Amino acid sequence: MNREIELRLQAWVDGELTGAEAGEIERLIVADPNARALATELGWTRTAATAGEPERKLAEPREFYWSKIERAILHAESGQAPEAHGLRTWWHRWWRVAAPAGAIAVVLLAASVPVLRGRINANAGLRAEVESPLDDISSFTFRSESEGMTVVWVDSH
Amino acid sequence: MSKQTDYPSASDDVLVRLAQRGDMWAFEELVARHRDKIYARAFSMVRNEDEAVDLSQESWVKAWQRIKQFQGESGFATWMTRIVINLCLDHLRRQKRLRAESIELMDEEGGVERQMPVVVNNPTEGLEREELRRRIDRAMNQLSEAHRTVLILHEFEGLEYKDVAKRMGCSIGTIMSRLFYARRRLASLLAELKEERSS
Numbered sequence: 001m002n003r004e005i006e007l008r009l010q011a012w013v014d015g016e017l018t019g020a021e022a023g024e025i026e027r028l029i030v031a032d033p034n035a036r037a038l039a040t041e042l043g044w045t046r047t048a049a050t051a052g053e054p055e056r057k058l059a060e061p062r063e064f065y066w067s068k069i070e071r072a073i074l075h076a077e078s079g080q081a082p083e084a085h086g087l088r089t090w091w092h093r094w095w096r097v098a099a100p101a102g103a104i105a106v107v108l109l110a111a112s113v114p115v116l117r118g119r120i121n122a123n124a125g126l127r128a129e130v131e132s133p134l135d136d137i138s139s140f141t142f143r144s145e146s147e148g149m150t151v152v153w154v155d156s157h
Numbered sequence: 158m159s160k161q162t163d164y165p166s167a168s169d170d171v172l173v174r175l176a177q178r179g180d181m182w183a184f185e186e187l188v189a190r191h192r193d194k195i196y197a198r199a200f201s202m203v204r205n206e207d208e209a210v211d212l213s214q215e216s217w218v219k220a221w222q223r224i225k226q227f228q229g230e231s232g233f234a235t236w237m238t239r240i241v242i243n244l245c246l247d248h249l250r251r252q253k254r255l256r257a258e259s260i261e262l263m264d265e266e267g268g269v270e271r272q273m274p275v276v277v278n279n280p281t282e283g284l285e286r287e288e289l290r291r292r293i294d295r296a297m298n299q300l301s302e303a304h305r306t307v308l309i310l311h312e313f314e315g316l317e318y319k320d321v322a323k324r325m326g327c328s329i330g331t332i333m334s335r336l337f338y339a340r341r342r343l344a345s346l347l348a349e350l351k352e353e354r355s356s
Contacts, residue, residue: 003271006271006337007330007333007334007337010333010336010337010340011318011333014311014318016317016318034275037275037277038275040275040277041275041276041277041340041341041344042337042340042341044279044281044282044344045340045341045343045344045347046312046340048279048281048289048293048347049293049308049312049313049340049343050312050313051286051289052281052286052289052290052292052293053201053290053293053312053313054197054201054290054291054293054294054297055193055197055290056193056196056197056200056201057193057196057197058192058193058196058210058213060210062189062192065188065192065210065214066185066188066189068214069188069214069217069218069221070181070185072214072215072218073181073218073221073222076218076222
């Protein structure tokens with residue numbers, strides 16, 4: 001059997017031949033045991049494949065599977081690009097407003113640092129505690145937070 | 158959308174008509190009813206779970222967008238299957254997985270299948286349905302994308318040579334050659350699986 005006959009034999013098994021062509025192959029099958037064996041093999045392979053089509057079930061729950069489809073449909077209908085693009089657009093809009101405001105805030109903060117530092121030092125000064133455990137002995141304790149140092153001065157008169 | 162319709166009891170035809178009028182609840186019921194079949198077809202073609210889930214979901218989005226074009230010449234499930242097959246074919250083409258580069262396609266061109274001995278005893282005879290499915294699945298997994306696709310379109314979808322050729326963008330002669338090789342290889346793989354089990 002040559003290649004062409006084999007393919008015609010297959011076409012006969014698949015019902016793709018009619019009339020004279022089909023008759024010719026049928027005569028061949030009767031006369032040639034090899035042709036008969038090949039036709040039989042092609043036949044059962046076809047039957048097995050058709051009957052044994054594998055089944056497969058989705059592991060995802062119904063709601064979860066549907067939610068992605070629904071989102072895609074709604075995005076498409078609202079004329080929006082996919083979600084990632086939507087997020088990018090939102091970020092750009094937000095950034096256009098937030099960037100100048102942020103710059104102004106940084107400048108104001110930088111300008112107010114010396115003022116704030118002065119207040120902190122003043123507060124530190126207020127926190128310096130004066131102790132006088134005895135009437136005849138006076139002592140002063142000074143704690144500098146910025147220097148990380150405590151000084152105690154005792155005066156016994 | 159209406160919540161008064163008894164969607165689970167409605168036929169596909171009724172649900173399709175409702176979906177064509179924009180009823181998304183009806184469409185969701187159609188998805189729930191046919192999602193396994195559509196996913197299974199996608200998986201049979203791409204052999205990857207994640208890709209199959211994505212492609213099946215994409216096909217449902219396409220179906221919603223084209224639902225008004227569905228005239229009911231075929232069943233809804235058949236129409237849906239056509240959509241998912243086309244998406245899978247596009248996906249495989251994009252990934253160049255249908256190109257004649259595999260060893261199997263070179264074998265086919267060299268006529269290797271002609272040297273394969275004919276399997277005389279049907280190795281699937283007497284098998285339980287589940288076992289038959291498992292073996293077909295394993296054997297299909299070992300075929301190239303191009304051979305598997307031809308088998309799926311011809312054997313599972315019942316398409317004629319000319320329709321398979323049209324879908325795959327090949328000549329009828331190429332489809333006949335691929336189908337012949339795929340079947341002979343499938344017969345050989347099934348015979349090997351039977352021997353594995355019995356030894």
